[in-house]
Amino acid sequence: MPMLSRSKLLRSALLRSKTRFGGFGSPKDHEPAWIERWSANRREGQDNLDWFFRLFNSTRIYETFLKSSPRFYGFIVWFSILGGYTWSRMWDHIWDYVNQGKLYRHNPYVYPIPDDDE
Template identity: 85%
Template sequence: MLVRSRVLSALRQSRPKRGGFGSPKDHEPAWIERWSANRREGQDNMDWFFRLFNSTRIYEIFLKSSPRFYGFIVWTSIIGGYSWSRMWDHIWDYCNQGMLYRHNPYVYPVPDDDE
């Protein structure tokens, strides 16, 4: 029994340790590793947009930290909502030109001279 346990422990120590399931040494399936290795730099249809967005440095300035991100979202929502509302007000005015009350001011008649 003692010999058997020594043999088994020697076999266990001679095998290379590869890590268990979910360990950092554990490899993904081959198709995931191939997919991760394919970066497609310069091949994307929207590459021009990402290059333009990265050149504005919006991410580094506003979106990288949480307080700046939330402030950016709140203020752009306020400004964007106001602009959206004003845009539709102008479109409504343009489509209803001459039919709205404010477009047709009341003209007071010339007062009669009672003298």
Template identity: 90%
Template sequence: MLGLLRRSQVRLALRSAPRRGGFGSPKDHEPAWIERWMANRREGQDNMDWFFRVFNSTRIYENFLKSSPRFYGFVVWSAIIGGYCWSRMWDHIWNYVNQGKLYRHNPYVYPIPDDDE
């Protein structure tokens, strides 16, 4: 009987013991070189730091790119609008280069009718 009581007390003590973490647990620490590497954020040292600051200030990622449906919608609508703008840009360039040579630049002018009176 004493052994049975002892086992239940040991099980209860093991069950209530605080978990300190182990390999692969969230409390497990990485090697020191990885922690140093992750702590080095290179803020202000990167050549493209200005771009990332501007991009992050637009909040495009949080609003459009974070979830899959929004991302796919953003890609589709950006392609539609981007394709239209691309086409209109080349139409304007073609119009500028061929100024005076296209049919719409030279409208037909009807001659003044002669008076037969």
């Protein structure tokens, strides 16, 4: 074995081989060619919902609120609180509109005029 490690052939093979810092599943590993072609096809302007994606991207909501985890969770919590409150108030207003004049608060008690016994 020591003789093999000293041979010119082995040393030249070791010098020519470069250290690989990547491998299967690493970010430096390339995908198969068909996946590379499929990923390169962005379908820009061909999608039925392209107008929606352009509109959503123009709002910059993703970059502002959804890109980092703490901002995402904060956005979800606050949006849920405000959305739940708004949803509840909307249905309260609809209920009031449909039942106008039938609810207790719409018909306040009017005290009768006191009789003068004089």
